[in-house]
Amino acid sequence: xxxxxxxxxxxxxxxxxxxxxxxxxxxxxxxxxxxxxxxxxxxxxxxxxxxxxxxxxxxxxxxxxxxxxxxxxxxxxxxxxxxxxxxxxxxxxxxxxxxxxxxxxxxxxxxxxxxxxxxxxxxxxxxxxxxxxxxxxxxxxxxxxxxxxxxxxxxxxxxxxxxxxx
Amino acid sequence: xxxxxxxxxxxxxxxxxxxxxxxxxxxxxxxxxxxxxxxxxxxxxxxxxxxxxxxxxxxxxxxxxxxxxxxxxxxxxxxxxxxxxxxxxxxxxxxxxxxxxxxxxxxxxxxxxxxxxxxxxxxxxxxxxxxxxxxxxxxxxxxxxxxxxxxxxxxxxxxxxxxxxxxxxxxxxxxxxxxxxxxxxxxxxxxxxxxxxxxxxxxxxxxxxxxxxxxxxxxxxxxxxxxxxxxxxxxxxxxxxxxxxxxxxxxxxxxxxxxxxxxxxxxxxxxxxxxxxxxxxxxxxxxxxxxx
Numbered sequence: 001x002x003x004x005x006x007x008x009x010x011x012x013x014x015x016x017x018x019x020x021x022x023x024x025x026x027x028x029x030x031x032x033x034x035x036x037x038x039x040x041x042x043x044x045x046x047x048x049x050x051x052x053x054x055x056x057x058x059x060x061x062x063x064x065x066x067x068x069x070x071x072x073x074x075x076x077x078x079x080x081x082x083x084x085x086x087x088x089x090x091x092x093x094x095x096x097x098x099x100x101x102x103x104x105x106x107x108x109x110x111x112x113x114x115x116x117x118x119x120x121x122x123x124x125x126x127x128x129x130x131x132x133x134x135x136x137x138x139x140x141x142x143x144x145x146x147x148x149x150x151x152x153x154x155x156x157x158x159x160x161x162x163x164x165x166x
Numbered sequence: 167x168x169x170x171x172x173x174x175x176x177x178x179x180x181x182x183x184x185x186x187x188x189x190x191x192x193x194x195x196x197x198x199x200x201x202x203x204x205x206x207x208x209x210x211x212x213x214x215x216x217x218x219x220x221x222x223x224x225x226x227x228x229x230x231x232x233x234x235x236x237x238x239x240x241x242x243x244x245x246x247x248x249x250x251x252x253x254x255x256x257x258x259x260x261x262x263x264x265x266x267x268x269x270x271x272x273x274x275x276x277x278x279x280x281x282x283x284x285x286x287x288x289x290x291x292x293x294x295x296x297x298x299x300x301x302x303x304x305x306x307x308x309x310x311x312x313x314x315x316x317x318x319x320x321x322x323x324x325x326x327x328x329x330x331x332x333x334x335x336x337x338x339x340x341x342x343x344x345x346x347x348x349x350x351x352x353x354x355x356x357x358x359x360x361x362x363x364x365x366x367x368x369x370x371x372x373x374x375x376x377x378x379x380x381x382x383x384x385x386x387x388x389x390x391x392x393x394x395x396x397x398x399x400x401x402x403x404x405x406x407x408x409x410x411x412x413x414x415x416x417x418x419x420x421x422x423x424x425x426x427x428x429x430x431x432x433x434x435x436x437x438x439x440x441x442x443x444x445x446x447x448x449x450x451x452x453x454x455x456x457x458x
Contacts, residue, residue, distance in 0.1 A: 102171070109175045117178060125182035133193045140171060142195045154193055160294060161189040 019043070020055045021066060028063030029055065030070055036077045040069075041112035061107045065100070068093055069107050072116050094123040098139055101127065132165045177207060181214045185292040209322060212270055223273070223291070225265060234263060236291065252291045256298070267315035269376050272324055274315035286313065288324065299326060299348055302355050308332055312368040314381030319402040323350040327358075327381055327399050329368055343368075345399070360404045364397055375423045377430045384411065384421050384432065393417050396432075412443045412452040 017034040021043075038044045043056060058066060075081060075089045094101060101124050108116035128136050137144060146154070155162055180188065180202065188211070192199040201207055222241045227234055236252040239245045254263075266274040266286075276286045284303060289296040303309045314327040326348040342365055345358040366385035375382045380400040386393040394416035396409050415421050415434050423432050431444045432452075443452045 105175055105179070106171070109172060117175075121175070121178040122182050124179045128179075129183050129187040133190045136191055137194050140176075140194070142198070144194075145196050146193065151193055154199070158189045158293070161186045165190060 019047075021070070022055050022057050023061055023063040023066050024057050024059045025062045028066065030063075030066060032070055032073070033077070036070070036073045039073045039076060039113055041114075043111065058111075061110065062103065065103045065107050068096075068104055069111060069113065069116065073113070076115060090119045094120055098124065098127050102139070134166065173201070176201070177210060180207070181211045189293065205322075215271070223268070225263075227262070238291075253294070254289070256285070256287055256296070266313045266326075267374055267376050267381070269316050269324060270322065272315075274313070274326060276313060286326065288315075288326070297353075300354060302328075302346060303330070312374075312383065314374045314376070314383065314399060316376035316379070316381050316401050318349075319379030321351075325349050325401050327401070328355070329363055329383075331367070347401075347404075358404050361406055363406055364395075364408060366395060366397055368397075373423050375425045375430055377425045377428065380407070382423055382430055384423050393421070396423065396430075412454070414454070415443065 018031050019034050019037045021030045021032060021037065022028070023030075034047070037056075038047065045051075046056065061069070072090070072093050075086060075093075081089070094104070096104070101120055105117060105120040105124060108120055128139065131139075136142075144151075180191070183191070188202050192202050220241055221238045222245075224237050224239055224245070225234060226237065234254065236254055237247050238252065239247040262277075264276045266276055268274065271290060271292055273289045273291065274286065275289060276284075284301055286299040287296055288299065303311065309330050309332060311331070312329045314329075315324070316327075317324045328346045328348070330344040330346060342362040345363050346355045347358055348355045364385070365387075367388045368383050368385055379402055380398040382396050382398040384393065385395050385397045394411050396411060398407050398409075399405075400407060410416075411421070411432060415432055418434050421432055421434050423430070425431065426444060429444050433443065443454050
């Protein structure tokens, strides 16, 4: 008797609503439960304002990165996941090379997913903190606009921080 | 700025770096230098460090080498540290310095134990820079002072406050003390005239606590000897609010005042354990905790 209403409910429950996210870089499509995708504030705003069609195009994010983002959202949409589980899962998602991490942080920023932005930023910070500034320049694609004299002057002011660095 | 990384994202990443990495990364390019040294980024970095603190700053006296040592330790049961002994930038007169207070990663230190020197130093150990405050009273003079250290509640500039007593008046009569404040912006002292310091005495060398934009001291009445009030100096309003101590610690000699999780706390040695009172900012009440 006790299980009868449960069965009834399941039978009459509407089909779970899904959204399709499409990477505009390589046209890969991902079908995602709506409540998973809505962790992205950007997507939520589109859905709330009825701007979202059947397929939501996601510009500038590759399928590879979108898959990571969706994995993160799925983990965090699971109500039975413990804080420890989530920490481990997050660590797995960000165990990537620095260039993938930068793509991931940009995706988290574009899709406005605060938790992913924070965990990826922390991982990037941990990965670059012991690198020489020349390597950081390259990773972030920054042009050096110091003259050698200016560079030497900034360095001289905090020479202790450069001990052991080129 | 980097072509493909929005400023907001870059700030999220850089705010999570230790200070020594940030110093090196000012050399990435000029816009990184401007970003890293900007007041808004410094505030963001500071707030991030405050919520993710894993180190404590300790002062030790090494009896063999007869010197004080400053170290950064892990904030856990081990209190472990690597080679993080910090070089104190000054040769002060006394072998024992007096830590007046700390605020936003800065430490205010004075070597004036017996009215002999009056060096006041504000030290930022993370970037190894420091400032010696200008002297306004000669050592061995007729004046003695008590110091407080904090920051302006809205501009966040650091400030020191000096309550000045004439030596001859100590423990004798009620006379308002003079109050001078030092501001980061001007780099000089000025006399506070908007309000006068209540007619209480401050204990020399005793602690102060900087909480909610105000420096707090436990004071006593020089005539009756009563000790039941906390006087504070509000660094924004430049006023001297008073509050009563909780009944259990009134008139006790060894009342120490400090900050605890952004609340004001006073504690005293009890026969069994330490009795510890917290004044919670908004609730305006003292509550008691007993520590083992």
